Amino acid sequence: MRRLLAAVLGGALFTAGLTGCGIPADSDVQVDGSGPAVEGGSTNGGGSRPATRTDTNDPKEFVRNYLAAAAGEREQAYSRVMQFIAQDAKGRPSKRQSSEIALTVVRLRENPEARSNSDGTYDVTVRVQQVGVLRADGTLAPPTASETDYRFKLRPAGDGQPGLVLTELPNVLLLSDEALGSYYVEHTIYFWNSDHTRLVPDQRYLPSAVPAERRVTEVVKWLARGPSDWLAPGVTQLPDRTAPINNATGSDGRWEINLEMPGANDDQLALLATQLAWSLPELTGQLDLKIQNQNRLTVDLKQERLDNPAYPTSGSPERYCVYDGAIHPLSFVGEPSGTVPVAAAANKGVVSAALSRSGDDILAALVVTRADRKQRLMVGSGPDPVTPSNGTGWYASVGRPTWLRSLDPQHQYGLVVADNRLYRFDDLAGLKQILLPVQGPVSAVAASLDGHRIALIVDGALYVAAVSLDGGMSVGQPRRLVTRLTDVTAVDWYAENQLVFAGSELRSEGRPERSIYQTTVDGARDTALKRDIGAPVTHLSAYPGGAVGGLPTGSYMYEANRVAYRNNGFDTIKRDQVLDVTPPAAGVKASNPTVPFFLY
Structure with a gap:
């Protein structure tokens, strides 16, 4: 019996079409919109063909x-x-x-x-x-x-x-x-994780001129051949020798797929139906799934997506920051704001934090400091407000932690960088180093919405890797992404198959400058979001979700030179937008909000 996934989010709003729709690549692009992913049947090129x-x-x-x-x-x-x-x-x-x-x-x-x-x-x-x-x-x-x-x-x-x-x-x-x-159309297909509780996206490219029937056939072939190499350690494949017997057909809102799938049972076919429904998001109507010409399962594609949502979120995303060593909510017009889901006794000496919803509980990971500036990770989970009380050892530096959004409340894991090494932690703060097969100091880590893909910065370069939670937690072989930026300092997931990251680039006049870019999970498309920042970006946080609450996919906030910004207009986050703080005394300069982040 399949476990139903938590509330749905649409996929990514991708700006691959930005440079093709009249927006120059070096503009300060503001990504907006809260709709679902670009559908597999949509096109960047409108079906046009290359010049002769x-x-x-x-x-x-x-x-x-x-x-x-x-x-x-x-x-x-x-x-x-x-x-x-x-x-x-x-x-x-x-x-x-x-x-x-x-x-x-x-x-x-x-x-x-x-x-x-x-x-x-x-x-x-x-x-x-x-x-x-x-x-x-x-x-x-x-x-x-x-x-x-x-x-x-x-x-x-x-x-x-x-x-x-x-x-x-x-x-x-x-x-x-x-x-x-x-x-080409960017087309997302999906594979199940090891326990079939989570769909994990895989990025593909399909010529935009391919007609609908061919798109269906190509997607079926892709699923049968398995995931991208780097993603394979985090997902499961279809049974060996699965292959389409002939091309998919469709008319009058009814589609037919005929497969060779050795040993296919009802549970496997039900899982495949969900994979197909999400891997073909533009299709509606009935799908007849046949095995060796025998009709084995018929599903309504739209209903299948409604019954088996893709991603785990609950509630509306909310913005927070650290102000004077404590977590505080941020307030912006037209956006929801919440209360601090951390007990006041634990909300002290905070350097950075990661908060995540897990059903009715809150997962909290706080980086705190002491008088000698040593830092440690404090972790806890439970009903709001949670009291992080399980601490690790002290380190010279601890980066912003990230939670893997597991559906299993008994196995909640996160990742954090401490003294340039990557560590796994759980909700009891058990810390275990993860040895990576790439050399160099690790400076940042961020987890995707599905919890089975991570982004890493190693020796100033950007990587992605698959995560398996089968029998614990392991990280697959990282894949380095080719980007225009060097000396990358911060990264987060910007959408389903998108990263937002910050680093240095050489402009045409030969001078280096600090910039924020977005790129695809495979590094194919590099698009400038913000240039001429003036200082290294030391913190970056994004909301990678979809049509939930008041925030669109592609919202992000960052910090540079101890000043925090949000992408909507690239406004400075001001002290009067920080809730529940006491105004400074007359003549005393107010502190700046720092390390802004999202709770969702």
């Missing part, structure tokens, strides 16, 4: 168009690319089966540079950042290439043909991250 060889005679624009030529359905990718290349060109990519085609995704660091030659040819150089490899299964795997620039030679097509052709080029199928955002 004859669309421009400008060599720089021609190379940009070439970097989008492979975008779209794999069966035609090779032929689209070959239209740009002369028959005698050096570096012609070798032809492969569509199922074997992998595209090297690159991010242009700057505009292409072009030089015209006396013989009528052109040399074009493109400086790039390697982003990843787009596989035929829609996953973006880590990059395998190391090139930082690519060089092309072009000439007029000749023989009475219009346009240009490539005569020298890299022997690899390239795709720009801009083309990935323009001609």
